[in-house]
Amino acid sequence: MQNINYEKGKIPGEDSGIVIKHSLCDICSPGMHCGLDVHVKDGKIVKIEGTEGYPVSNGKLCTKGAGNRQYVYREDRVLYPLKRVGEKGEGKFERISWEEAGRLIADKFLQVRKDFGADKAAFFSGYSKYYRFMLRRFAHVFGSQHYGTESSSCFTSGAMAWQIASGESMGMDMGNAEMLLGWGMNGFHSRYPVVNNTIRNKDGRKMKVIIIDPRITPASQRLADLHLRPHLGTDGALALAIANVLIKNDWIDKDYIDKYVYGFEQYKEYAAQFTPEKGEELTGVPAADIIRAAEMIHGCKGIVTPESSTLGHHKNGMQNYRAMMSLLIITGNVDVKGGQQITPFSFMERANGFPTNEHHFESERFPRDAAPAIGSKEFPLWYYLRKDMQANKLADNILADDENSVKCLLALGMNFRMFPEDKKMIEALKKLEMFVDVDLFITDSAKYADIVLPACTSVERGQFIGYPGGKVFFSKPAIEPLGESKSDPDILSFLANAMDLDDDLLKAGYDECIRYIIKDLPITVEELKEQDQPITLPGFKPAWPTGYWLEHGIPTPTGKFELYSTIIADHPEWGLDPLPTYTPPWNPDPEKYPFLLCAGARLPNAIHSRLHDVPWERSLQPEPSVEMSLEDADRLGIEFGDDVEITTDKGSLSFKAIPTATVMEGDVFIYHGYREKDINSLLNGDNLDPYTGFPAYRSAYCNIRRI
Ligand SMILES: Nc1nc2c(c(=O)[nH]1)N[C@H]1C(S)=C(S)[C@@H](COP(=O)(O)OP(=O)(O)OC[C@H]3O[C@@H](n4cnc5c(=O)[nH]c(N)nc54)[C@H](O)[C@@H]3O)O[C@H]1N2
Ligand SMILES: Nc1nc2c(c(=O)[nH]1)N[C@H]1C(S)=C(S)[C@@H](COP(=O)(O)OP(=O)(O)OC[C@H]3O[C@@H](n4cnc5c(=O)[nH]c(N)nc54)[C@H](O)[C@@H]3O)O[C@H]1N2
Ligand SMILES: [Mo]
Numbered sequence: 089m090q091n092i093n094y095e096k097g098k099i100p101g102e103d104s105g106i107v108i109k110h111s112l113c114d115i116c117s118p119g120m121h122c123g124l125d126v127h128v129k130d131g132k133i134v135k136i137e138g139t140e141g142y143p144v145s146n147g148k149l150c151t152k153g154a155g156n157r158q159y160v161y162r163e164d165r166v167l168y169p170l171k172r173v174g175e176k177g178e179g180k181f182e183r184i185s186w187e188e189a190g191r192l193i194a195d196k197f198l199q200v201r202k203d204f205g206a207d208k209a210a211f212f213s214g215y216s217k218y219y220r221f222m223l224r225r226f227a228h229v230f231g232s233q234h235y236g237t238e239s240s241s242c243f244t245s246g247a248m249a250w251q252i253a254s255g256e257s258m259g260m261d262m263g264n265a266e267m268l269l270g271w272g273m274n275g276f277h278s279r280y281p282v283v284n285n286t287i288r289n290k291d292g293r294k295m296k297v298i299i300i301d302p303r304i305t306p307a308s309q310r311l312a313d314l315h316l317r318p319h320l321g322t323d324g325a326l327a328l329a330i331a332n333v334l335i336k337n338d339w340i341d342k343d344y345i346d347k348y349v350y351g352f353e354q355y356k357e358y359a360a361q362f363t364p365e366k367g368e369e370l371t372g373v374p375a376a377d378i379i380r381a382a383e384m385i386h387g388c389k390g391i392v393t394p395e396s397s398t399l400g401h402h403k404n405g406m407q408n409y410r411a412m413m414s415l416l417i418i419t420g421n422v423d424v425k426g427g428q429q430i431t432p433f434s435f436m437e438r439a440n441g442f443p444t445n446e447h448h449f450e451s452e453r454f455p456r457d458a459a460p461a462i463g464s465k466e467f468p469l470w471y472y473l474r475k476d477m478q479a480n481k482l483a484d485n486i487l488a489d490d491e492n493s494v495k496c497l498l499a500l501g502m503n504f505r506m507f508p509e510d511k512k513m514i515e516a517l518k519k520l521e522m523f524v525d526v527d528l529f530i531t532d533s534a535k536y537a538d539i540v541l542p543a544c545t546s547v548e549r550g551q552f553i554g555y556p557g558g559k560v561f562f563s564k565p566a567i568e569p570l571g572e573s574k575s576d577p578d579i580l581s582f583l584a585n586a587m588d589l590d591d592d593l594l595k596a597g598y599d600e601c602i603r604y605i606i607k608d609l610p611i612t613v614e615e616l617k618e619q620d621q622p623i624t625l626p627g628f629k630p631a632w633p634t635g636y637w638l639e640h641g642i643p644t645p646t647g648k649f650e651l652y653s654t655i656i657a658d659h660p661e662w663g664l665d666p667l668p669t670y671t672p673p674w675n676p677d678p679e680k681y682p683f684l685l686c687a688g689a690r691l692p693n694a695i696h697s698r699l700h701d702v703p704w705e706r707s708l709q710p711e712p713s714v715e716m717s718l719e720d721a722d723r724l725g726i727e728f729g730d731d732v733e734i735t736t737d738k739g740s741l742s743f744k745a746i747p748t749a750t751v752m753e754g755d756v757f758i759y760h761g762y763r764e765k766d767i768n769s770l771l772n773g774d775n776l777d778p779y780t781g782f783p784a785y786r787s788a789y790c791n792i793r794r795i
Contacts, residue, residue, distance in 0.1 A: 098127050098134050098135040100127060104129070105129050105130065106127050106128065106129045106134060107127075107128050107129075108125045108126065108127055108128075109125075109126045109128055109564070109566035109567075110123065110124070110125065110126070110139055110563070110564075110566075110620055110621060111123075111124045111126050111546060111547045111563050111564070111565070111566040112124055112546055112551075112553070112561075112563050113149070113152075113153040113156055113546060114216065114218065114545075114546040114551075115152045115153060115156070115159065115695060115698070115699070116152065116695060121144075121145075121546075121553060122138060122139075122142065122144070122145030122148070122149055122150075122153050123138060123139030123141075123142025123143075123145050123146075123147075123621075123622075124136055124137070124138065124139060124149075124153070124156065124547065124566075125137045125138065125139050126547055126566035126567070128566055128567055131567055131568060132567065133156075133157045133160060133161075133547070133566070133567060134157075135157065136149070136153070136154065136156045136157050137149070138153070139621070141621070142621070142622065143555040143556075143557070143559045143622050144555060150692065151692050151693045151704075151705065151708065152692075152693065152694075152695060152699055152705065154704075155693075155699065155702050155704045155705050156547070158702045158703055158704055158705075159545070159698070159699070159702050160545050160547060160548070160567075160570075161570075162528070162529055162701060162702060164529045164530045164531075164701065165528060165529060165542075165570055165571070165573070166527060166528065166529060166530055166534070166540055166541075166542035166543070166571075166573065167542055167570055167571025167572060167573060168183045168184075168542060168571055168572045169183070169184050169185065169186055169188070169189035169539065169540070169541050169542065169572070170182065170183060170184065170539065170540040170542075171184045171188075171189070171192070171538070171539055172537060172538050172539070172540075176517070176518050176535075176536045177514070177518070177535050177536050178535065179530065179535040181530075181540065184539075186572065186582065189539055189541060190582060190583065190585075190586035191586065192538075192539060193498075193522070193524055193539055193583060193586065193587075194583070194586040194587045194588075196496060196521070196522045197209055197230070197496055197498075197522070197587060198587060200495050200496050200521065200522075201230070201231065204495060205231075205459075206230055206231025206232045206455070206458060207231070207232050207233065207234060207458050207459035207492075207494070208232075208493075208494050208495045208496065209227075209230060209232050209234065209494060209495070209496045209497070209498070210227075210232065210234035210235075210236070210462065210477065210482060210485075210494040210496075210497045210498075211223055211224075211226060211227035211230075211232065211234065211235045211236075211497075211498050211499075212235075212236055212237065212477075212479060212482070212497060212498070212499040212500070212502060213236075213237040213238065213499070213500045213501060214237075214238050214499070214500065214501025214502055214503050214506070215238050215501060215503075215695075215696060215698075216500065216501050216576070217237075217436055217437065218436060218546075218551050218553075218576070218577075219500065219575075219576035219577045219580060220237060220436070221436075221446050221449055221450050221601070221605070222576075222577055222580045222581075222594060222598070222601055223235065223500060223576075223580060224450045224476070225449060225450055225453055225591070225593075225594060226498075226580055226583070226584060226589070226594060228450075228451075228453040228454050228455055229453050229584075229589045229590060229591040229594065230587070230589060231455050231458055232455065232458060233454070233455060233458045233459065233460060233461040233475075233476070233477070234459075234461055234462050234477045234482075234494060235461070235476050235477060236461070236462065236463075236476050236477030236478065236479035236482065237476070237479065238479070238506060239437075240463075240477070240478050240479035240480050240781060240782070241401075241479070241480065241506060241507075241782060241783060241785075242397055243395055243396075243397045243400070244400070244474070244780065244782075245397070245399075245400025245401075245405050245406045245409060245777065245779075245780040245782045246395050246396060246397065246399060246400050246406075246409045247395070248406060248469070248470070248473055248474075248779070248780055249400075249406050249409035249410045249413055250409075250413060251473055252410065252473075252644075252650060252653045252655060252656070253410065253413055253414070253417065253644070253649055253650055253651070253653075254422065254430050254637075254642060254643070254644065254649055255430070255642055255643030255644040256430045256431070256432050256637075256643055257430070257431055257432060257433045257437075257439060258395065258428055258429065258430065258431065259428070259429040259430075259431030259439045259556075260392035260393070260394065260427075260428055260429060261390070261392065261425060261426050261427055261428075261429055261634060262392055264390055264425050264426035265295055265390045265391060265392045265426040265427070266293075266295055266296060266388040266389060266390045266391065266426055267295055267296040267297070267298070267384070267385065267388035267390070267391040267392070268295050268296070268297045268298070268311075268391075268392055268393070268394075269298050269300070269385075269391060269392070269393040269412075269415070269416075270297060270298065270299040270300065270301075270307060270311070270312070270393070270394065271300045271323060271393060271396050271398070271399055271412050272300065272301055272323070272396045272398025272399055273299060273300075273301070273307055273394055273396060273398075274299075274301060274303075274305040274306060274307040274308075274689070274690075275307060275394075276305070276306035276307055276310075276692070277305070277306070277689070277690045277691065277692045278690035278692075279394075296313050296384055296387075296388055297311045297312050297313050297314075298312065298313065298314045298315075298316065298381055298384060298385075299311060299312040299314075299315050299316070300315075300316045300317075300318065300323065300326065301315070301316075301317065302317050302318060302319060302320055302686075302751075302752050302755055303317075303689070303750050303751055303752070303755075303757065304749065304750040305750070313384070314377065314380060314381060314384060316373050316377055316378075316381060317372065317373060317752060318371035318372060318373050319371055319372045319684060319752070319754070319755070320402075320673065320684045320686050320755060320786055320787045321402040321403075321404060321405075321408070321672070321673035321684070321784070321786065321787030322370055322371040322372070322408075322672065322673070323371075323399055323408040323411070323412055324404060324407050324408035324410075324411040324412070324668065324669075324670040325362060325366075325367060325370035325371050325411075325670045325672075326367060326370075326371045326373055326378070327408070327411035327412040327414065327415055327668075328358075328359050328362035328367070328411050328668070328670055329362040329363070329364055329366065329367025329368075329370075329371070329373075329378045330367075330378055330381050330382050330385070330415060331355075331359045331362070331411070331414060331415055331418065332359045332360065332362045332363060332364070332367070333364060333378060333379050333382035334382050334385065334386065334415070334418065334419065335356055335359060335360075335418070337382070337386070339382060339383075339385070339386035339419070340418045340419055340420075341418070341419055341420030343420075344420035345418060345420075347638075348638060348642065348648050348649055349417055349418070349648055349649045349651060350644070350646040350648035350649065350650045350651065350652060350654070351650060351651040351652020351653075351666070351667070352418070352651055354651070354652050354666075354667055355414065355418075355651040355652060355667055355668070358667050358669065362670075363375075364376075364378040364379055370670070370672070372752075385415065385419060386419075389421075389426065390421065390424070390425060390426020390427050391416055391419065391421040391426070391427060391428070392421075392426070392427060392428055393412065393413070393416065393428065396409075398689075398786060399412065400777070400780065400782050401688065401782060401783065401784065401785040401786040401787075402673055402777065402782075402784050402786060402787045403671075403673060403674045403775055403776065403777050403778075403784045403787065404670065404671045404672070404673065404777065405777045405779075405780065405782050405784070406777055406779040406780045406782070407665070407668050407669060407670065407671070407779065408668075408670070410668035411668040411670065413428075414651055414668055416428050417649045417651060418651075422649060423634060423635060423636070423637045423638045423642075424634065424635065424638075425634055427634075429632075429634060430632070430636075430637045430642070430643075431632060432631075432632060434446065434554060435552075435553075435554045435605065436553070436554075438554060438555070438556070439556060440554035440555060440556055440557075440558065440559070440560075441556060441557060441558050441628070441630040441631060441632070442554070442558055442609065442625060442628065442630075442631055443608070443631055444554075444605050444606055444608070444609065445604060445605045445606070445607060445608065446605050449593075449601065449604055449605050451475070453591070454475065459492065461475065461476055461477040461478075462477040462478065462479075462481050462482055462485045462494070463477055463478025463479070463480065463481035463482075463781055464477075464478070466478070466481055466781065467481075467776075467778070467779075467780065467781040468659065468661075468662045469655075469656065469659075469662060469664060469779050469780070470779075470780055470781050472655065472659075478780075478781035479507075480507060480508070480773070480776055480781050480782070480783060481781065482494075482513070482516065483507065483512040483513045483515070483516040483773075484512070486516035486519050486520060487512065487515060487516050487519065489519070494520075495520065495521040495522070496520060496521055496522040496523070496524075497517075497520055497522070497523050497524070498524045498526075498583070499523070499524065499525050499526065499533075500526045500527075500543070500576050500579075501525075501526065501527055501528075501543075502517075502523075502525050502527070502531075502533045502534075502537075503531060503533050503696065503697040504517065504532070504533045504536075505532070505533075505696075505697055505760070505761060505763075505766050505768050506696060506697070506768070507768060507773065507783070508768055508771035508772060508773045508775065508776075508783040508784075508785065509738055509768070509769070509771055509772060509773030509774075510766065510768045510769055511769060512773055514536065517533065517536040517537075518536060520538075522538050522539075523536060523537045523538055524537060524538065524539045524540075524541065525537035525539075525540050525541070526540075526541040526542075526543050526576060526579055527540065527541075527542075527543060528542075528543050528544070528545060528573075529698075529701070531697060532763060541574075541579055542570075542571060542572060542573035542574070543573060543574065543575070543576050543579065544569040544570065544573040544574060544575055546563070547565070547566045547567060548565050548566075548567055548568065548569040548570065548573065548575075549563075549565050549569065549575035549578075550562060550563045550564045550565055550575075550617075551563055551575075551598075552602045552605075552606070552613075552616065553622075555622060557624065557628070558624050558625040558628030558629075558630070559622045559623070559624055559625075560609075560611065560616060560622065560623060560624075560625055561616070561619070561621070561622035561623070562602075562613065562616035562617050562619070564617070564620075575598070577597065577598035577601070578597065578598065580594065581594060581595060581596070581597040581598065599613055609625060610625060610626045610627060611625060611626065645658075651667070651668070652666045652667055653666045653667075654666070663778070664778065664779055673784065673787035673789075674775055674784065674787075675789040676737055676772075676789070677737070678789075680737075680791060681735075681736060681737070681789035681790050681791050682754070682791060683720075683754060683755065683756050683789065683790050683791060683792055684754060684755050684756070684787060684788075684789060685734070685736070685755075685756050685757075685758065685787075685788040685789055685790040686755065686756070686757045686758070686785075686786045686787070686788075687758050687760055687767045687768065687770075687771060687785050687786065687788055688758075688759065688760045688767075688785045688786060689757055689759070689786075690759075691708075691709055691759050692708075693705040693706075693708040693709060694709070694759065694761060695761075696760070696761045697761050697763075698761075700761060700762055700763065709759075711743075711744045712743050712744070712758070712759065712762040712764065712765035712767075713743055713744040713745070713746045713758075713759070714732060714734060714743040714744070714745055714746065714756050714757065714758050714792070715746045715747075715748050715750070715751050715756065715757040715758075716745060716746070716747055716748070716751055716755070716756045716757075716792065717747070717748070717749075717751045717752055717753045717754070717755065718747050718748070718749055719753045720747075720753055720754070720756075720792075721745065721747030722747075724792065724793065724794055725794055726745045726747060726792075726794045727745070727747070728745065728746060728747055729744055729745065730744070730745045730794055730795075731743070731744065731745070731794075731795045732744075732745045732792055732793065732794055732795060733792070733793050733794075733795050734756070734758065734767075734770065734790050734791075734792055735770075735790060735791045735792075735793075736770040736771070736772070736788065736789065736790045736791075737772065738769065738770045738771065738772060739769060739770055740770070741765055741766075741767070741769070741770060742765075742795055743758060743765060745794075756790065756792060760785070770788075770790070771783065771784075771785065771788050772784075772788070775788065
């Protein structure tokens with residue numbers, strides 16, 4: 089047989105010259121990394137498939153992962169360090185050497201620190217997470233508390249709600265659960281493929297599933313026994329109404345509450361006003377369905393609810409999240425078999441079941457006496473729990489142009505379009521004395537940078553990673569980094585040396601940092617690197633098995649699950665409610681803006697700013713569109729494919745209309761991240777949750793008309 093036939097099928101083997109290298113996809117991260125079989129010929133990727141037997145993904149890839157080859161070879165990859173020669177935003181750069189880049193950056197950052205103080209520098213990370221422990225430490229060693237990330241907008245709101253209630257991070261005992269409460273859950277579009285199959289527990293029984301989503305989705309159609317459709321941003325009222333029914337009927341776990349729950353009486357008293365009828369009035373969910381949901385919850389022992397960023401993306405987001413988590417607490421479904429689990433994160437925001445030194449690595453150099461992180465004043469609870477910057481306040485800090493404003497910014501993956509009212513971030517980037525952007529691509533944000541440094545993708549580098557069940561892996565590069573690109577940790581280490589930071593670990597590089605972080609694990613970096621696939625830690629036993637916390641004490645101030653937060657109660661000056669109280673989504677002028685706008689349910693083929701520029705992915709939904717109900721379309725004379733104008737108090741944009749039976753009357757859904765139709769430019773940057781600083785991406789407001 090001739091080689092050419094092998095190559096056509098891209099079959100590995102000596103004849104074809106194609107070898108398979110194992111790597112991982114980090115287009116979604118960190119929880120959703122999937123194993124890749126990278127088919128390489130002559131140093132180039134010819135094809136990508138999923139790795140059979142890989143933890144979680146087990147051979148499967150989603151639309152995004154399958155597009156990895158085009159992603160790696162995107163035409164706008166940054167290949168060399170670049171220095172801006174045109175105006176900010178113009179995108180004119182010249183190639184410089186790594187040495188020159190290092191010198192320019194170090195000179196400026198050190199000069200600013202000397203003249204104005206270390207807190208005049210900020211350090212930011214976009215979506216990517218694998219280097220964050222190094223970036224955080226970098227900021228601290230430099231002397232600044234202004235380290236912040238995209239987590240100022242992602243899942244952290246839910247994590248904070250859970251932290252308030254339980255003192256730790258949350259997980260699920262999916263394998264033993266009888267019920268899945270899917271609040272804003274449509275894993276078919278936003279999660280790794282296998283989550284969608286886990287509605288069967290490990291005995292093979294199908295779990296009962298309630299999906300709570302205003303839209304009809306694949307999850308509501310294929311998984312749900314009951315589908316509740318509340319108006320956007322009203323989940324707190326729905327949860328309180330369900331609690332009301334549970335309490336009135338005594339469908340709660342009294343012994344568990346007596347032993348493990350703090351503040352039940354106050355909570356019960358508050359929930360009393362949320363009768364099913366009141367719930368219907370506030371959420372649009374029929375009272376009968378609210379009662380039905382409570383009946384189903386009562387009938388199941390072992391209930392889990394996956395984390396959901398959806399619920400956090402509202403002005404009342406964290407309170408809604410707390411209300412929904414309270415249902416699991418009052419029914420005795422936390423830290424029990426088949427229930428929600430308290431699971432400390434061990435590495436990269438993932439609960440792997442074993443402890444590491446990551447937290448210590450990140451916090452031991454925290455500059456206590458430096459100016460408090462940006463956003464700490466506006467969002468004191470955020471700062472209390474997180475000790476980092478609320479990045480949604482970064483632009484305001486720079487634009488204030490006062491004695492607290494930062495002058496230089498080192499960003500690993502800055503995408504201004506992630507922020508609400510993002511023109512503020514553009515203005516802020518323009519104002520900076522030095523903006524260094526490390527990215528894979530010449531993005532629209534990178535065009536505002538003074539220096540752009542080239543990062544490489546996950547298949548061009550290695551990284552340490554852990555998975556639940558004590559699995560560990562140190563991936564290896566499948567191909568050489570393109571051009572002169574480097575991994576982010578190598579770039580941070582390079583800059584630590586260029587600035588001569590007072591830290592031997594950062595200067596020594598990634599492997600040394602990982603060695604420090606896993607020093608108490610029964611495996612070394614060298615042993616890890618010998619493996620080609622993830623392995624289980626020798627002698628692994630989960631450090632926090634189910635029931636551990638009920639036995640040893642829940643790590644909150646009262647040692648109990650707190651429905652009434654003592655952390656919040658102890659700080660009346662914050663002006664926040666200790667109970668999970670409900671307020672409706674905010675709208676400055678309901679007559680002018682009669683529609684609720686959800687700017688950001690997920691597209692299976694896109695992730696934020698990155699995949700709209702990958703041809704395979706773009707082809708699946710080429711045009712920015714708005715989904716609206718058939719009823720509203722009918723009333724406004726709008727047909728499929730018509731151009732419609734979306735207006736808010738921040739401006740107008742036109743989109744293609746998709747009238748659909750999946751959307752409720754009064755709602756519109758627009759996907760974010762499109763460069764040519766940037767919905768975030770229409771969002772109000774002050775519509776933030778006072779508990780967390782999270783933007784109300786999913787309960788914004790607008791008007792719509794046919795053009
Ligand atoms: N309207 C609206 N806005 C939203 C949301 C929404 O639902 N609606 N969601 C919010 C949420 S949950 C999130 S998480 C944010 C995400 O928002 P972003 O953080 O903006 O996410 P991305 O655009 O995926 O990535 C940011 C940048 O990082 C770069 N990058 C990717 N990988 C790497 C890497 O390995 N190294 C380096 N140095 N750079 C890399 C990308 O090229 C990109 O320029 O958006 C938020 N914004
Ligand atoms: N393909 C793809 N996958 C992604 C991403 C991506 O951009 N693309 N982004 C990743 C990131 S950064 C994140 S944070 C996660 C987000 O992932 P999730 O938190 O799971 O959120 P989504 O899938 O965006 O939304 C799920 C459902 O929530 C519903 N929803 C919207 N508003 C509300 C509400 O107020 N209440 C209720 N009950 N439901 C509501 C929407 O209709 C949608 O069907 O996804 C990750 N996975
Ligand atoms: Mo996110």
